[in-house]
Amino acid sequence: MDLSIIGYDPVGAWMKTAGTAEELLSYRNPSGITWINVEGIGNKLDIVKLAENYKIHPLTVEDIMDTEQRPKAEEFDDYIFITFKAVNRNRTSEEGTNIFEQMSLVLMESTVITFQEIPGDSFNGIRKRILNNAGRIRKMGTDYLAYAIMDAIVDDYFLVLDKLGSSIEDFEDRAVDERDDNFIRDLQGVKQSLLHVRRIVWPLRDSLSMILHLESKFIEPELEPFFKDVHDAVIQAAETVESYRELIAGVMEVRLSMMSHRMNSVMKVLTIISTIFIPLTFIVGVYGMNFRFMPEIEMRYAYPIVWGVMILIVAGMLIVFKRRHWM
Structure with a gap:
């Protein structure tokens, strides 16, 4: 002190x-x-x-x-x-x-x-x-x-x-x-x-x-x-x-x-990806079934046609999302 x-x-x-x-x-x-x-x-x-x-x-x-x-x-x-x-x-x-x-x-x-x-x-x-x-x-x-x-x-x-x-x-x-x-x-x-x-x-x-x-x-x-x-x-x-x-x-x-804006941006991207894969999952699920008689399975060009349809679906959905300003 x-x-x-x-x-x-x-x-x-x-x-x-x-x-x-x-x-x-x-x-x-x-x-x-x-x-x-x-x-x-x-x-x-x-x-x-x-x-x-x-x-x-x-x-x-x-x-x-x-x-x-x-x-x-x-x-x-x-x-x-x-x-x-x-x-x-x-x-x-x-x-x-x-x-x-x-x-x-x-x-x-x-x-x-x-x-x-x-x-x-x-x-x-x-x-x-x-x-x-x-x-x-x-x-x-x-x-x-x-x-x-x-x-x-x-x-x-x-x-x-x-x-x-x-x-x-x-x-x-x-x-x-x-x-x-x-x-x-x-x-x-x-x-x-x-x-x-x-x-x-x-x-x-x-x-x-x-x-x-x-x-x-x-x-x-x-x-x-x-x-x-x-x-x-x-x-x-x-x-x-x-x-x-x-x-x-x-x-x-x-x-x-x-943080909320960042979370919303992440959720929007994930939602868009999930939405795009919904019809693709449906198509793949249908043709993934093990039924013996499915008309398209025996077609020569069935595989590329299915891929073409899925690509067109993805492109169409992206165009719609873009026009509606969802992405």
Whole structure:
């Protein structure tokens, strides 16, 4: 577990790293804003010690440790607790898809604590802005820092959605390729990834909606437009997910239509062949009977005549099928 702490105010900023909670708590920033980031939640003792020092409720600690926790937001006397899913940029699955990790954020009057399930994040831009005094972040409070963190996470959602969108566009081209035997399996994988994103985005939309309606001392009124901007971005992401689901359904319909058309073509050919052979089978069956007295059997040219009749029947049927556009 890696621990880092950033302290800043309008005048200056500093950053320290630590290996244990005791070492981290030795760094103090009594006059400004403090941002503590915990990478990895494997060491529960350090998390509990950190929670005790900042008066974080034991139930909140349980939610922090629960990596399957549904995104939500709760207000306590001393802080606002928000948990959600974030994209881990440093790792991907065996299939090359993005890995989502559990993220928890504790917003206090002068401190923000973030807990990450997996080391590695997309907050380097925020750290640089703090240390280099870029933008307005050093002039604002902890609520603006919380907004910046959530905004960076939501931006990563769109990176994942853009990647899924490109994959869906490829499937639109593959849908008409009859030789693509892996189409259904690959499309199902993209569909599962999209459903996973949907389960992440929709609850976060509700959490942000709740934060917008809070009359909390931890969020200044002038910060409400910023959180509303993140809320609108999450709604846009949710709408994008739904549009992609419709696209996948459309691609699947095209694929099924192509398969149905191919099946109909095969059945038409087989039906034509079967229809042509019906009269031929009848003729061959009649003359294949073992009766002793059959007038045509004794004829000298009976065999070529029968072949001629069968050829004329086949040719006539093909002409009829062609004129009726059955083939």
